Structure formats: C-alpha cells, structure tokens
Amino acid sequence: MSEPLRYLLNDDEVPTAWYNLVADLPAPPPPALHPGTLQPAGPDDFAPLFPMELIMQEVTTDRYVDIPGEVMDVYRLWRATPLHRARRLEAALGTPARIYYKYEGTSPAGSHKPNTAVPQAYYNAAAGVRKLTTETGAGQWGTALAFACQMFGLECEVWQVRASYDQKPYRRAMMQAFGAEVHPSPSDATEYGRSLLAADPDNPGSLGIAISEAVEVAAQDPEIRYALGSVLNHVLMHQTIIGEEALLQMAKAGDTPDLIIGCTGGGSNFAGLSFPFLREKLAGNMAPVVRAVEPAACPSLTRGVYAYDFGDTAGTTPLMKMHTLGHDFIPDPIHAGGLRYHGMSPLISHVYELGLIEAEAINQTDCFAAGVQFARTEGIVPAPEPTHALAATIAEALACRETGEEKVILTALCGHGMLDMAAYDRYFEGEMVDYDYPVEQVEAALSRIPQVPA
Amino acid sequence: MSEPLRYLLNDDEVPTAWYNLVADLPAPPPPALHPGTLQPAGPDDFAPLFPMELIMQEVTTDRYVDIPGEVMDVYRLWRATPLHRARRLEAALGTPARIYYKYEGTSPAGSHKPNTAVPQAYYNAAAGVRKLTTETGAGQWGTALAFACQMFGLECEVWQVRASYDQKPYRRAMMQAFGAEVHPSPSDATEYGRSLLAADPDNPGSLGIAISEAVEVAAQDPEIRYALGSVLNHVLMHQTIIGEEALLQMAKAGDTPDLIIGCTGGGSNFAGLSFPFLREKLAGNMAPVVRAVEPAACPSLTRGVYAYDFGDTAGTTPLMKMHTLGHDFIPDPIHAGGLRYHGMSPLISHVYELGLIEAEAINQTDCFAAGVQFARTEGIVPAPEPTHALAATIAEALACRETGEEKVILTALCGHGMLDMAAYDRYFEGEMVDYDYPVEQVEAALSRIPQVPA
Numbered sequence: 001m002s003e004p005l006r007y008l009l010n011d012d013e014v015p016t017a018w019y020n021l022v023a024d025l026p027a028p029p030p031p032a033l034h035p036g037t038l039q040p041a042g043p044d045d046f047a048p049l050f051p052m053e054l055i056m057q058e059v060t061t062d063r064y065v066d067i068p069g070e071v072m073d074v075y076r077l078w079r080a081t082p083l084h085r086a087r088r089l090e091a092a093l094g095t096p097a098r099i100y101y102k103y104e105g106t107s108p109a110g111s112h113k114p115n116t117a118v119p120q121a122y123y124n125a126a127a128g129v130r131k132l133t134t135e136t137g138a139g140q141w142g143t144a145l146a147f148a149c150q151m152f153g154l155e156c157e158v159w160q161v162r163a164s165y166d167q168k169p170y171r172r173a174m175m176q177a178f179g180a181e182v183h184p185s186p187s188d189a190t191e192y193g194r195s196l197l198a199a200d201p202d203n204p205g206s207l208g209i210a211i212s213e214a215v216e217v218a219a220q221d222p223e224i225r226y227a228l229g230s231v232l233n234h235v236l237m238h239q240t241i242i243g244e245e246a247l248l249q250m251a252k253a254g255d256t257p258d259l260i261i262g263c264t265g266g267g268s269n270f271a272g273l274s275f276p277f278l279r280e281k282l283a284g285n286m287a288p289v290v291r292a293v294e295p296a297a298c299p300s301l302t303r304g305v306y307a308y309d310f311g312d313t314a315g316t317t318p319l320m321k322m323h324t325l326g327h328d329f330i331p332d333p334i335h336a337g338g339l340r341y342h343g344m345s346p347l348i349s350h351v352y353e354l355g356l357i358e359a360e361a362i363n364q365t366d367c368f369a370a371g372v373q374f375a376r377t378e379g380i381v382p383a384p385e386p387t388h389a390l391a392a393t394i395a396e397a398l399a400c401r402e403t404g405e406e407k408v409i410l411t412a413l414c415g416h417g418m419l420d421m422a423a424y425d426r427y428f429e430g431e432m433v434d435y436d437y438p439v440e441q442v443e444a445a446l447s448r449i450p451q452v453p454a
Numbered sequence: 455m456s457e458p459l460r461y462l463l464n465d466d467e468v469p470t471a472w473y474n475l476v477a478d479l480p481a482p483p484p485p486a487l488h489p490g491t492l493q494p495a496g497p498d499d500f501a502p503l504f505p506m507e508l509i510m511q512e513v514t515t516d517r518y519v520d521i522p523g524e525v526m527d528v529y530r531l532w533r534a535t536p537l538h539r540a541r542r543l544e545a546a547l548g549t550p551a552r553i554y555y556k557y558e559g560t561s562p563a564g565s566h567k568p569n570t571a572v573p574q575a576y577y578n579a580a581a582g583v584r585k586l587t588t589e590t591g592a593g594q595w596g597t598a599l600a601f602a603c604q605m606f607g608l609e610c611e612v613w614q615v616r617a618s619y620d621q622k623p624y625r626r627a628m629m630q631a632f633g634a635e636v637h638p639s640p641s642d643a644t645e646y647g648r649s650l651l652a653a654d655p656d657n658p659g660s661l662g663i664a665i666s667e668a669v670e671v672a673a674q675d676p677e678i679r680y681a682l683g684s685v686l687n688h689v690l691m692h693q694t695i696i697g698e699e700a701l702l703q704m705a706k707a708g709d710t711p712d713l714i715i716g717c718t719g720g721g722s723n724f725a726g727l728s729f730p731f732l733r734e735k736l737a738g739n740m741a742p743v744v745r746a747v748e749p750a751a752c753p754s755l756t757r758g759v760y761a762y763d764f765g766d767t768a769g770t771t772p773l774m775k776m777h778t779l780g781h782d783f784i785p786d787p788i789h790a791g792g793l794r795y796h797g798m799s800p801l802i803s804h805v806y807e808l809g810l811i812e813a814e815a816i817n818q819t820d821c822f823a824a825g826v827q828f829a830r831t832e833g834i835v836p837a838p839e840p841t842h843a844l845a846a847t848i849a850e851a852l853a854c855r856e857t858g859e860e861k862v863i864l865t866a867l868c869g870h871g872m873l874d875m876a877a878y879d880r881y882f883e884g885e886m887v888d889y890d891y892p893v894e895q896v897e898a899a900l901s902r903i904p905q906v907p908a
Contacts, residue, residue, distance in 0.1 A: 002523065004465055005530045011458055069456065076459045077538075077833050084531075088605075106560060108833035110872065150830045151542075170624070170875035176882050177829045177875070375631045376604045379531050379562035418564065418872045421624035421631075428630050 111415030139171025208313020230266025239272025326445025593625025662767020684720025693726025780899025
C-alpha cells in the first residue's frame with residue numbers, strides 16, 4: 001500500500017475565485033420576495049443586515065468572483081485542505097469502488113464554516129462595520145465567525161441556543177478563545193429574548209429564536225451587521241473553494257467522480273463541494289450523479305414542499321422559495337445540530353427542481369455506525385453531520401462489492417467530531433434513538449407558511 | 455502579506471528513517487539498572503513488556519533506523535505535518551523575530567503521540583502480540599495507541615486515571631471510537647487496582663497507579679504487551695520524524711533556527727523536534743540554542759536531582775538515571791496533564807548534563823495567556839502542554855522587539871486544545887490558579903528514591 005493517501009495543493013495552486021452556479025443554470029432561481037409587498041426583494045431590503053458587497057454577491061450572475069487578497073491571506077492558514085483517498089475504508093469494505101473525501105476539518109474551527117466566515121468578516125470590516133452578530137446552535141458557525149472577526153479586528157457577538165450553551169461548554173470556550181462574546185439564547189440582551197424569558201425563564205431556545213435576537217441587535221445600529229452561515233447564495237458561493245480545489249486534486253489523482261455525496265442542512269457544505277462539479281457536468285466534461293443526504297428527522301428536500309417561506313422562525317426575513325418543512329417546525333434533537341434547519345438553500349432547492357441533483361434521508365444511528373467505521377479505518381472521527389454522507393457512501397461502496405463496479409465516489413467530510421464526542425458517547429452507550437418522521441408536526445407547520453400567489 | 459504561511463512536504467519528501475541521537479553524543483547515556491541487582495538491565499529484563507524489535511531499538515547505537523513501509527503507510531494518513539510561519543503572531547507582537555511552529559495537531563489523535571504509537575503497534579503485531587495495554591491521563595496517549603492498534607488489528611486496553619475518566623468523557627469516547635476498552639484506574643480488573651479500591655473506593659487514581667495496572671495485565675500473558683508513550687529511547691527516536699521533516703521545511707523557508715523551544719513532560723515531543731537539529735549542531739552545520747520548557751509545578755529539569763529512580767510510582771520498573779522529583783511525587787493538578795511526570799527522559803537528562811540544551815519553568819496562567827494570544831492570531835487553539843513552549847517563544851520575541859534582533863525561533867506545537875477547552879473555560883472564568891513549587895513534598899519524595907552507589 002504505497003499509493004498516495006492524500007492529494008495536496010501548493011500555495012500557488014489554490015484557486016483564487018469563487019464560482020457562481022447561477023451563471024450556468026438553464027433557468028434563474030426565483031427571486032426572494034419582500035414579506036409585506038410580495039414583490040422581489042431589492043438590495044435595500046437587505047441593507048440593514050449585510051454590507052453592499054455581500055448583497056451584490058447575493059444577486060450577481062457573474063460566473064466567477066475574485067477572492068480578495070486579504071481573504072486569501074487568511075485562507076492560506078489552512079487551505080488548500082487535503083483530498084484523501086480512503087484506501088483503508090475501501091479495503092475494510094472489500095469494495096472495488098474508489099472513495100475520495102475532501103476534508104475540511106483542518107480549518108481553525110474544525111469545519112468548512114470559516115470559508116464563508118472569513119470573507120463575510122472581511123467585507124464587513126471593509127465597509128466600516130464594527131461588530132458582527134450571529135446565531136449558533138452547537139457552535140460550529142459561531143466558532144468560525146469568532147475566528148474570522150478576530151482576523152479583521154471586528155467584535156463578534158454570538159447568540160447560542162441555550163440548550164447547547166449549557167450542554168456544550170467546549171464550543172462556547174472555543175468562541176471565547178477566539179474573542180467572541182457569547183449569550184445563551186433567549187437572552188436578556190434583546191427585547192425579543194426578554195419577552196420570551198418573561199413568559200418562560202427556562203426556555204431552551206432554538207436556532208430561529210437566536211437568529212431573531214442577532215438580527216434585532218444588528219438592525220438597530222449602523223455599525224453592527226449580521227452574518228449568516230448557510231442558505232444564502234453568497235454563502236454557498238464562498239464555499240465553492242472546496243469544490244474548486246477538489247477538481248484540481250481529483251485531476252492529480254487521475255480520477256473523475258461518478259457519484260458526489262454531501263450532507264445537507266442549510267446546504268452550504270454540499271454546494272461548496274458539488275457546484276464546481278455541476279459546472280463541469282453542465283459543460284459536458286463529466287457526468288457525476290450528485291446526491292444530497294439529509295437527516296430522516298429533518299428531510300426538507302425529500303419530504304418538504306417547494307414554496308415561499310421565511311428563513312427564520314419568527315417570520316422576519318424576506319421570503320425565499322425553497323424546500324421547507326415550515327418555518328416554525330422544530331426538528332427533533334438529533335445530534336447533527338448543523339442539519340436541523342427547517343428549509344433548504346433556495347439555490348439548492350432550485351437545482352433539485354431542475355433535476356440536476358438527487359436526495360435521500362438517513363437515520364442518525366445508521367449515520368453514527370458509518371462514522372465509527374470510518375474513524376476506525378481512516379483515523380478521523382467525523383462530525384455527526386458528515387456521517388450522513390459517509391453512511392450513503394458506504395452503502396454505495398457495498399453495492400459496488402456486489403456488482404463489481406469500480407465506481408469513483410467523492411464525498412464531503414466537512415468537519416471532525418472532536419467536539420461532538422458526547423454524541424458518540426451516547427451512541428456507544430446504546431442511548432441514541434432514531435425519530436419517526438413527524439408527519440403531523442410538519443403538516444401543522446406547513447399550514448402556517450405564507451400564502452404567495454403563483 | 456502574500457508570503458508563505460505554511461511549508462508542506464510531498465509524499466516522496468517525507469523522511470523514511472528515524473534518528474538516534476545516541477550515535478552522535480560525545481558520551482553514552484548511563485544504562486538502565488535492574489532494581490534488584492543494580493546491574494545494567496539487559497534485553498531479558500524488558501522482554502515481558504516489550505517485543506524484541508523495540509528492545510533492540512531501545513539500546514541501539516545505530517545512527518538511523520529505517521521506518522518500516524507498513525508504518526510509513528499509516529504515517530502518510532497525516533504526515534508530513536505542516537511547518538507554519540507565525541506571521542500574524544509576529545505582527546501582533548511587533549517583533550523582528552521570525553517565528554516558526556511545527557504543528558502535530560493534524561494527526562488522528564490531535565497530537566504527536568501517534569508517531570510512536572503506530573510503530574509500537576506495528577512491531578508488536580509483527581511479533582504475534584494480540585493486545586496492548588497502556589495507561590493514560592487526560593487521554594492523548596490512550597487515544598493515539600487505540601488508533602494505532604486499530605491500524606494493525608490489535609486489541610487495546612487502556613487504564614485512564616479515574617479523575618480524568620470522570621471529568622473528560624470526550625477523550626474516553628475518542629478511545630472507544632478507535633475501538634479501545636477503557637477502564638477507570640484504579641480498576642477492579644487488576645489485583646493492584648482491587649487492593650487500592652478495597653482501601654479507598656473513591657481513590658482518584660494517578661498515572662503511576664494506571665501504569666502499574668497496565669503492566670500487571672501485560673506481564674501475565676505472553677500474548678499481551680505494554681506500550682509507553684514517552685520517556686524511553688525508542689519512543690523519543692520514533693518522534694524524530696518531526697524534526698527530520700522540520701529540517702527540510704526550514705530549508706524550504708530559507709531560514710536556520712537560532713532558538714528551538716519545546717515543552718517537556720516525559721520529553722518525547724521536545725526530543726522529536728530538537729534531536730535532528732542537535733545532530734546538525736554537533737556536526738557544526740548550525741548553532742541553535744535548544745530549550746526545554748517545563749511547568750513550574752513539575753520542574754524535573756530545573757529543580758530535580760539527577761539520579762537513578764523508578765519510572766513508575768509503585769517502583770516496579772528498571773532504574774533509570776534521570777532528572778527526577780522522586781517517583782512517588784504527585785504533581786499538583788495543572789491542566790497540562792501531559793507534563794505531570796515526576797521524571798525526565800534519561801536521554802534528555804543526559805543531554806542536559808552534557809550542556810547541549812537549556813531549561814526553564816513557567817506557571818500555567820502565563821502559559822494560557824500565551825495560548826489565547828496564539829489562538830487569536832494564528833487560528834489554532836493550542837493544547838495546554840505546548841502553551842509552555844509558546845509562552846517562552848512569545849517572551850523571546852518580545853525581547854527581540856527591544857533589541858531589534860531578527861532571531862529565528864522554531865517551536866513545537868505538539869497538539870491542539872479542542873479537547874482541553876474546559877481548561878480554557880476555567881482560565882476565562884478567572885478560576886485557574888498557579889501552584890507554588892512544592893519544596894517539602896519534593897524533598898520528601900526525593901528521600902525515598904533508591905540509593906545507588908556511584
């Protein structure tokens with residue numbers, strides 16, 4: 001076994017532009033709508049929350065956007081990330097498939113999130129913003145933004161879902177190590193938070209509540225802006241650095257993917273790896289099947305409706321056309337906190353409607369079984385989120401063992417699980433449960449999405 | 455700032471031999487002694503615990519030992535590790551010094567420990583051993599050995615100091631993710647453990663107790679052997695892959711170190727980085743000052759005596775001549791659990807006596823302050839152990855700001871702190887304390903070391 005296990009890139013090989021899939025789609029994605037007028041939302045509707053550079057990236061139809069040198073200088077702290085060939089996993093599975101994984105866990109936050117946190121902090125700093133606010137669940141996004149703000153001299157204030165704040169002190173300490181101020185949400189630092197605490201001092205919080213608090217603070221002060229870690233077009237575009245690197249690395253490996261698999265919550269990691277390959281597919285240069293894997297407890301693509309809905313639970317954002325389970329649907333507490341989002345990125349939803357990608361949903365115990373098998377062969381303990389992609393990858397590889405097909409599978413290992421070991425602990429103790437798909441709760445939530453005339 | 459931030463090596467540049475400093479020293483280190491006869495210990499004295507290949511590496515005077523291909527094939531999962539230039543830290547300090555750090559946190563265990571765990575597992579598997587036993591404190595070494603055993607089909611049984619077992623479930627879960635069986639120590643799985651529990655069911659354990667349990671199990675079954683994560687010659691030699699890579703990477707950077715700084719507990723990380731540079735120093739090719747930094751609470755080099763002593767608390771190992779605070783000295787509970795060892799590697803102790811290296815001791819709150827400054831500039835949260843080296847590095851760099859000296863400093867960042875965030879939490883909460891050097895406890899412990907005629 002002396003074949004390469006990793007494919008790296010030299011500094012001068014790292015791509016210097018993000019890719020915008022919108023430029024190559026056969027039809028443009030539906031626009032966001034102002035929730036009051038139901039007319040297409042313009043830049044001014046986003047201006048209280050985001051700097052103009054990011055708003056223009058949100059709506060651009062340019063194929064590429066150059067990565068600023070200041071952003072590259074931070075990316076180069078950990079980029080390019082390695083592309084691994086999973087030879088030991090292949091051997092353990094006895095499969096003729098060739099499995100590659102693009103590993104984002106070598107970043108400062110341990111996940112792909114800094115890929116967008118860094119440019120968001122940069123553009124805000126360039127616009128004279130003093131502080132960024134955001135929400136976080138388990139803490140991956142909050143950690144990434146805290147780090148990014150530190151790189152550009154910005155303050156960072158994070159609202160973390162109280163249940164996670166109390167149960168996962170390690171992630172909170174990481175955010176503090178990177179200089180952020182962290183509140184449990186609901187907090188007494190906002191009007192909305194105080195109203196919730198007055199009604200229920202023990203409110204455990206939710207991502208939607210935390211978003212509302214972070215947005216409330218940002219909207220009140222022109223020196224403060226808000227940052228979102230997934231869902232939006234500009235966030236997905238920043239993540240395409242993953243796929244652009246992987247294209248170069250797969251070429252070094254001398255292989256072309258037949259199947260690309262990524263997990264989806266809001267969709268940024270999946271888009272980051274797959275969109276540059278979709279460009280090549282649309283151009284006829286390769287023909288990979290591209291598959292999104294979501295948790296069975298929160299299956300927005302496979303079970304949700306494609307409709308205009310709010311991005312947050314309180315219903316304060318512009319309306320976005322996306323696959324949704326209803327903006328006030330609260331997913332069961334699976335351990336892949338990063339996948340517990342009621343909707344799917346509008347751009348990914350659109351690509352799914354166009355038939356360019358497929359989707360499946362998997363239960364978390366199957367995902368953790370895959371994660372443990374991966375750890376014991378490849379030496380990396382995956383975060384709960386990418387175990388969804390690994391479970392699908394292993395199933396495909398085992399199918400290849402039956403058929404003899406030498407399928408080339410590329411998957412997105414978007415982060416390590418070192419700060420998620422409590423979830424593994426529950427798995428080993430036999431205390432991890434799967435959740436039935438909550439048909440009634442979703443139907444109820446869907447009955448409350450806004451009615452938008454076709 | 456478009457200069458390189460990281461220096462990588464291609465697969466074909468990774469060194470394929472470990473370096474044995476003993477071959478180049480002006481005098482050989484004193485031999486280990488049999489504790490009963492006080493005669494030099496021979497291979498047979500170690501045979502119940504280690505396979506013959508490792509015993510021969512322990513005593514060899516060969517300059518290089520080839521790394522087996524099977525070991526290289528595991529190393530290549532993460533090696534070469536990156537050498538970073540700390541440009542952002544330099545800028546924050548306003549120093550003309552050039553700071554480099556060799557980062558071992560990208561390994562499966564998040565530290566340098568797999569560098570020796572992997573060959574130890576390999577040689578044991580080759581000798582027909584079925585299971586390895588070991589002790590672990592915070593869990594870094596246990597995690598590394600669990601991973602390594604998985605790579606070669608060995609079982610792994612770990613005794614973890616009970617206080618850590620209870621307080622740090624994440625590391626325990628990491629070991630389980632890598633397939634190990636983990637006991638809290640003292641345990642009811644050994645005679646020694648049961649005797650301690652009978653006397654005190656709440657015994658919090660110590661590294662010395664855990665060693666005794668792991669050794670007891672290994673000594674009773676020819677299919678079971680024991681593995682040690684530091685201190686011994688062969689362990690230090692396995693770690694020299696760090697320094698061999700760093701030599702090549704410093705050459706790529708076009709710099710030669712004036713000062714090399716590493717933290718020391720048992721000494722394996724420090725030796726791993728510095729020994730290949732000491733070879734170059736002894737050959738007259740460079741002239742770096744080489745400095746070991748130890749915790750003020752456990753200062754074996756700067757405050758201990760140089761004498762024959764036991765490696766474990768129970769007094770069952772061969773006697774080794776080393777800097778020691780007494781084999782039954784129990785260090786205060788500083789957060790750098792990996793540096794809480796009563797002695798120093800005999801080979802490092804010998805090198806210190808020869809005047810080839812220097813040493814200093816630093817308090818943990820100063821170390822954590824350095825760790826936070828490092829995290830906020832370089833984006834990596836360091837483990838508590840290497841914050842000792844970082845504190846000394848930052849102090850040197852600040853001195854250079856005064857003198858204007860463009861000193862080239864190379865330091866060993868032997869692991870990340872993602873599983874040590876509880877310690878950072880205490881630091882941020884202002885609850886971290888420093889400990890006075892325990893003069894009386896050390897004097898008492900030193901009064902109990904064995905009397906060996908000169």
